Amino acid sequence: MKHLQKLNQYFNELTRTYRLFFKSAPLVATCVLLLAPLQAVIPLLAVAAGQKVIDQVTNHSPFMEMIIVWIVATAFQQFLPSLSTMVQGVLTDKLTGFINISLMKKSEDLQSISIFDDSKYFDDLQMLRDDASWRPVNLIVFGVSVLQSFLTLAFMLIYLARYNWWLALLLLIVMVPQSISYYRIQQQSFETMVERSKNARYLHYYSSLLLDRRDAKEVRLFNMFPKIIEKYISLFEQTKKDVNQIRRKQLTTSSLFVVLTVGVFGYGFYWFTNSVRTGALEVGVLLMFVSVIGYISTSMARVVEDSSLLYDSLLWIEKYFNFLGYQDDFKNGTQSFPDDFNDINVKSLSFTYPFSDTEILHNVSFSVKSGEKVAIVGENGSGKSTLVKLLMRFYDPTNGKISVDNYDLKDINIFDLHKNLSATFQDFSRFKLTLKENVITEYSFNKDRVNNVLKAAGLGDLLVNDHLNLNTMLAKDFENGTDLSGGQWQKVALARDLYADGKIEFLDEPTAALDAKSESEIYQRFLKENDKKTIFFVTHRLSAVRFADKVLFLDSGKISGFDTHTNLLHTNPKYKEMYDLQKDAYL
Numbered sequence: 001m002k003h004l005q006k007l008n009q010y011f012n013e014l015t016r017t018y019r020l021f022f023k024s025a026p027l028v029a030t031c032v033l034l035l036a037p038l039q040a041v042i043p044l045l046a047v048a049a050g051q052k053v054i055d056q057v058t059n060h061s062p063f064m065e066m067i068i069v070w071i072v073a074t075a076f077q078q079f080l081p082s083l084s085t086m087v088q089g090v091l092t093d094k095l096t097g098f099i100n101i102s103l104m105k106k107s108e109d110l111q112s113i114s115i116f117d118d119s120k121y122f123d124d125l126q127m128l129r130d131d132a133s134w135r136p137v138n139l140i141v142f143g144v145s146v147l148q149s150f151l152t153l154a155f156m157l158i159y160l161a162r163y164n165w166w167l168a169l170l171l172l173i174v175m176v177p178q179s180i181s182y183y184r185i186q187q188q189s190f191e192t193m194v195e196r197s198k199n200a201r202y203l204h205y206y207s208s209l210l211l212d213r214r215d216a217k218e219v220r221l222f223n224m225f226p227k228i229i230e231k232y233i234s235l236f237e238q239t240k241k242d243v244n245q246i247r248r249k250q251l252t253t254s255s256l257f258v259v260l261t262v263g264v265f266g267y268g269f270y271w272f273t274n275s276v277r278t279g280a281l282e283v284g285v286l287l288m289f290v291s292v293i294g295y296i297s298t299s300m301a302r303v304v305e306d307s308s309l310l311y312d313s314l315l316w317i318e319k320y321f322n323f324l325g326y327q328d329d330f331k332n333g334t335q336s337f338p339d340d341f342n343d344i345n346v347k348s349l350s351f352t353y354p355f356s357d358t359e360i361l362h363n364v365s366f367s368v369k370s371g372e373k374v375a376i377v378g379e380n381g382s383g384k385s386t387l388v389k390l391l392m393r394f395y396d397p398t399n400g401k402i403s404v405d406n407y408d409l410k411d412i413n414i415f416d417l418h419k420n421l422s423a424t425f426q427d428f429s430r431f432k433l434t435l436k437e438n439v440i441t442e443y444s445f446n447k448d449r450v451n452n453v454l455k456a457a458g459l460g461d462l463l464v465n466d467h468l469n470l471n472t473m474l475a476k477d478f479e480n481g482t483d484l485s486g487g488q489w490q491k492v493a494l495a496r497d498l499y500a501d502g503k504i505e506f507l508d509e510p511t512a513a514l515d516a517k518s519e520s521e522i523y524q525r526f527l528k529e530n531d532k533k534t535i536f537f538v539t540h541r542l543s544a545v546r547f548a549d550k551v552l553f554l555d556s557g558k559i560s561g562f563d564t565h566t567n568l569l570h571t572n573p574k575y576k577e578m579y580d581l582q583k584d585a586y587l
């Protein structure tokens with residue numbers, strides 16, 4: 001029952017895959033799928049013509065006509081594989097593009113970032129992403145081969161059954177358990193691979209750790225090579241052992257089935273030879289039988305092999321369909337972001353990350369007026385970045401509500417919301433794109449504005465002294481690319497933020513990589529010269545709180561104080577203690 005269910009699932013995935021071929025390239029897919037039955041029937045035509053020629057020769061009848069049929073069929077048989085390979089190549093390109101584009105578009109739909117918290121999905125996503133460049137090739141090559149071999153097998157068996165139907169039936173009986181057994185072994189090997197997928201992630205990480213530029217310095221300084229290589233070898237050996245065990249099983253099973261199949265073939269050969277000897281059949285059937293057996297055994301092997309090879313690609317495509325169907329709890333709103341708003345209200349907000357049991361923010365309530373500058377401070381892990389992510393709606397609160405005037409954040413269209421926000425994150429992105437593309441992102445290009453924001457972010461010198469231009473590729477590993485220092489990258493992120501020019505601004509430790517002079521200039525630029533903007537800035541450097549109208553002091557996910565810096569110094573001893581600790585260093 002379980003096997004039947006699995007078989008059913010296999011065929012469902014197979015038909016979904018064929019439908020996907022049509023969706024990605026209707027015309028080419030039609031050609032590919034029409035060529036399959038044609039390629040399956042042509043060999044039968046050649047066999048039948050050959051059989052007829054021999055019969056006609058032995059009966060002294062004219063045979064030229066059948067020779068011509070045989071020549072034409074053989075010519076097609078030789079030519080069709082090249083044509084089919086070419087068309088399959090075209091379909092592969094289209095399908096690869098189609099799959100990768102649909103993955104990217106689906107990611108665009110997932111505006112909440114909670115999917116990255118789901119470790120199960122993360123494994124699947126990793127597998128999808130890593131294999132997306134070559135799985136479509138397997139799907140087409142094996143998918144078409146299974147179809148074509150199956151049809152060849154069916155045509156040959158039907159032809160054979162015209163002479164001896166139970167010989168055909170016997171062959172089927174041997175073939176079915178063989179297919180099922182192979183199919184199961186392949187399934188096991190794939191499950192080991194999925195099991196391996198966690199291991200594979202480690203293996204991939206270990207090798208990239210030693211080979212990548214990113215960790216090159218610390219890996220060398222702390223000589224991490226022997227330990228990491230040792231870890232790699234032990235994990236690799238363990239994985240190899242499991243897979244080899246399955247391979248040995250595969251070899252034993254196939255040997256057993258070879259004995260059975262050859263037994264049936266031998267019996268068939270005896271039966272046909274005997275029929276010719278007794279005069280029941282003409283001699284041409286011997287050529288037919290030998291050819292048909294050849295086709296049956298090769299197409300039988302191909303159906304079994306290729307359908308089991310197709311199996312893991314079908315499981316992969318299942319993950320692809322699952323990803324496309326992935327629905328998070330996130331619902332997009334329909335309201336536009338208000339042109340002018342009076343305040344942002346956070347009411348009784350609590351938050352637990354998806355797939356986690358620990359509540360990070362507890363019953364947080366505060367209200368910020370339009371144009372106010374709010375510093376969010378607190379110890380490491382107190383929930384500052386989490387609060388920013390919620391205010392930007394990368395997550396929805398577990399309880400409570402965030403609203404802009406009377407609009408619940410959830411009711412505002414997410415794209416409109418994000419157009420009205422801008423931010424510089426602690427873990428800002430370093431896009432391997434040109435300097436211009438790094439700054440303008442989705443917005444249209446205005447050269448003067450780009451130059452202005454680069455200057456405002458403190459990157460004016462970069463364009464003059466370092467011979468960079470807006471079209472310089474910011475990636476050393478790309479042609480004519482260059483890299484920037486950590487501080488320069490942070491300034492690029494700030495320039496991007498300034499270019500987006502949202503009504504509400506979030507700065508999550510935007511100056512961590514900057515020197516004191518740049519830091520002060522940036523705060524001046526963002527906080528002093530931006531009267532109209534509402535700004536939230538997360539900072540550990542309490543010297544920066546002097547730029548804020550109010551300080552939101554978070555302590556273990558709770559609001560410990562929300563007031564002006566001066567008031568907090570008087571009313572909140574913990575805040576005062578934190579401030580005094582830094583005072584000597586910064587003030």
Ligand SMILES: Nc1ncnc2c1ncn2[C@@H]1O[C@H](COP(=O)(O)OP(=O)(O)OP(=O)(O)O)[C@@H](O)[C@H]1O
Nearest residue numbers: 117353356360378379380381382383384385386387
């Ligand atoms: N995706 C996540 N899933 C589960 N827990 C998370 C996730 N991201 C952060 N956390 C946890 O949430 C807590 C608050 O993290 P957050 O980044 O908001 O702190 P923070 O105050 O900004 O800290 P820091 O000053 O170090 O930047 C931490 O305990 C962290 O481990």
